[in-house]
Amino acid sequence: MKSTLAAIAMTAAVCAPTFALADTTGEVRTLYDQFRSAQNARGLGRVRTLLVDSPRFLWVSDGKSFWGADALVKRMAEFQLAEVWRVDPDFGKATIVEVNDGAAYLHVPIALTIGLKAKPDVIGFLVSILCVKEPEGWRIAALFTTPDKSD
Numbered sequence: 371m372k373s374t375l376a377a378i379a380m381t382a383a384v385c386a387p388t389f390a391l392a393d394t395t396g397e398v399r400t401l402y403d404q405f406r407s408a409q410n411a412r413g414l415g416r417v418r419t420l421l422v423d424s425p426r427f428l429w430v431s432d433g434k435s436f437w438g439a440d441a442l443v444k445r446m447a448e449f450q451l452a453e454v455w456r457v458d459p460d461f462g463k464a465t466i467v468e469v470n471d472g473a474a475y476l477h478v479p480i481a482l483t484i485g486l487k488a489k490p491d492v493i494g495f496l497v498s499i500l501c502v503k504e505p506e507g508w509r510i511a512a513l514f515t516t517p518d519k520s521d
Contacts, residue, residue, distance in 0.1 A: 395466045398474050398501045401508040405499075406457050412450050414443050421510050422502060428512040442513070454490040456483040459497075472503040473511075479518050494518035 401420065408416035421427055421439040429436040429445070436445055449455060457480050464478040476499045485491045500512040 394468050394471075394474050397503075397508050398466050398476050399461070399464070401501055401510065402459070402476050402478065402499060405510060406459060409446070409450075409455070409457050412455065414447055414450070417446065418443050422504065424511075427510075430512075430514045432515075449484065452484045452490075453487045454483055454485055457481075458483070474501050475499065476501060479520070494521075496520070 405417065405420050408414075408420065418439055421442065423439060425438045427437065427439045427442070429442045431445065436442055460479045460481070464476065467475045467477070469475065476497075478497050478499075480495050480497050482493045482495055483490050484493065494517065495515050496518045498514045499510055501508050502511045503509075
């Protein structure tokens with residue numbers, strides 16, 4: 371009986387980090403999917419709710435730093451003046467790196483379709499997002515974008 375309990379305890383100890391990672395992975399992916407959906411719906415109010423409410427929020431875009439969630443919303447609103455704006459992630463190539471129980475990075479290639487309906491541009495980006503767990507759930511604390519030059 372003692373050996374059975376010891377085996378169960380050892381199995382639980384070994385598997386617990388796997389379960390935590392699985393939960394984190396699913397929650398971070400869900401957060402990004404909500405962020406993508408809100409962008410594609412041009413729902414900037416919803417986008418704002420998915421970001422940490424802090425002046426320390428950081429978005430690096432086009433080699434420039436934008437501090438605070440309101441700066442992201444303002445800049446994204448300018449981009450969304452285009453007739454077409456759509457973000458399509460390649461989740462098959464996404465990687466989630468858990469930093470600890472309350473923080474993880476999501477790295478995902480995306481195709482951004484932007485421009486005129488008649489002839490939109492499709493631009494590949496690599497996006498890395500720092501996600502943090504807050505009392506109300508997972509939020510985006512930082513977003514880093516760079517042109518995808520992997521091809």
